[in-house]
């Protein structure tokens with residue numbers, strides 16, 4: 001930030017479903033490790049500089065001595081943690097139920113996967129209220145509270161009910177659907193009015209922001225759109241001003257770029273490619289999720305192999321899938337579909353010495369992940385819908401050879417920033433995606449370098465630190481309206 005503003009001095013309190021830690025037992029001792037996701041990397045320095053607090057579910061049962069572990073963590077990391085425990089039943093109804101079987105599919109335009117249940121909604125309200133109680137008991141008037149994502153939308157409104165008047169901000173990491181879809185949610189007004197309890201509501205893209213504003217106008221006649229600016233829409237609701245903006249999240253470019261250049265990663269990358277005998281590697285890295293379009297990608301690869309014989313023996317699709325939400329039935333079905341499809345394609349096209357699809361179902365360590373990014377000639381990021389998609393940005397930052405081709409879904413938030421220099425595809429269009437795979441495979445070196453150079457510049461310039469600064473900056477600027 002260029003100038004010091006009021007919000008810069010406030011203590012920052014981040015509230016998210018999961019705390020940015022992993023609690024585990026090593027040699028009979030409970031240990032706590034800091035998480036390594038993009039959000040922690042971005043927020044840790046800011047929260048540390050403001051002696052802040054992070055509130056969330058620790059992701060473990062009642063076994064570990066959390067108070068003691070949190071004290072140690074606070075001393076080592078420079079910010080504090082506070083836990084909101086969840087029972088098994090709450091995990092089922094609030095997390096797997098309302099959050100991941102109602103809001104998640106609906107917000108990703110997948111109405112067919114939605115399960116709207118009154119019980120789940122009640123538990124969602126109760127758990128959000130528990131988060132709000134912890135926030136209220138641990139914060140004061142001078143704090144800035146920043147709530148993260150769809151699991152905790154109601155927290156702001158519940159804090160207002162508890163009488164909190166301090167600044168409250170919210171960021172939605174997933175898309176916001178069109179009004180036509182959003183109105184199917186039985187609790188649509190409750191969700192919208194809860195979002196309007198914050199001072200600032202941030203979305204990933206301009207489209208998400210517009211979708212939200214359109215739904216709010218349609219469903220809440222009492223509100224007034226006060227001003228529409230490029231950076232923000234100002235809404236007047238119940239005598240308050242709510243700022244609505246879009247802030248595309250990103251990654252720590254420098255960190256990825258530097259790590260990808262290390263000798264350790266270079267060696268791992270070399271080894272990986274050696275095992276694939278000089279073929280081009282087309283990489284997919286995704287959490288197991290039906291929004292990521294993995295079966296559609298496999299079908300497009302199958303079509304590409306039917307259509308373009310020059311791909312045979314000269315390319316392999318390396319698909320890494322991280323197990324996720326494996327207790328939700330839709331995710332179990334997806335796993336089976338992937339097993340079946342990859343088996344079918346490999347048995348149909350494979351030859352001795354060439355496996356078309358290498359399919360790995362596990363998380364990768366960081367060095368391995370970076371090696372995969374660095375060594376792959378092509379990355380396939382083809383979600384059916386995605387808030388942003390950090391894999392696309394990580395691939396660019398780690399493509400230090402500057403010759404990778406990014407095939408990117410037009411329905412990923414990342415397409416707004418990267419679409420011009422990636423090969424954009426509609427993941428529902430099997431034929432078009434197959435053609436893009438072949439185009440990437442045959443793309444001349446010069447064009448690859450030009451495109452990847454532009455992509456890297458974009459990701460470098462708008463990194464995650466820029467994201468934090470612009471979000472917090474939006475909270476600080478000109479709160480007064482004429």
Ligand code: ADQ
Nearest residue numbers: 173249285286287320322362363364386387388389390391
């Ligand atoms: P996600 O849906 O989890 O995030 P994404 O943005 O792609 O999706 O982030 C996934 C993260 O997991 C990446 O940082 C990636 O490195 C890591 N990862 C994926 N596969 C891995 C593997 N096999 N091994 C190790 N690590 C792996 C949600 C939204 C997104 C939004 C982010 C951030 O759904 O749209 O971009 O939040 O706002």
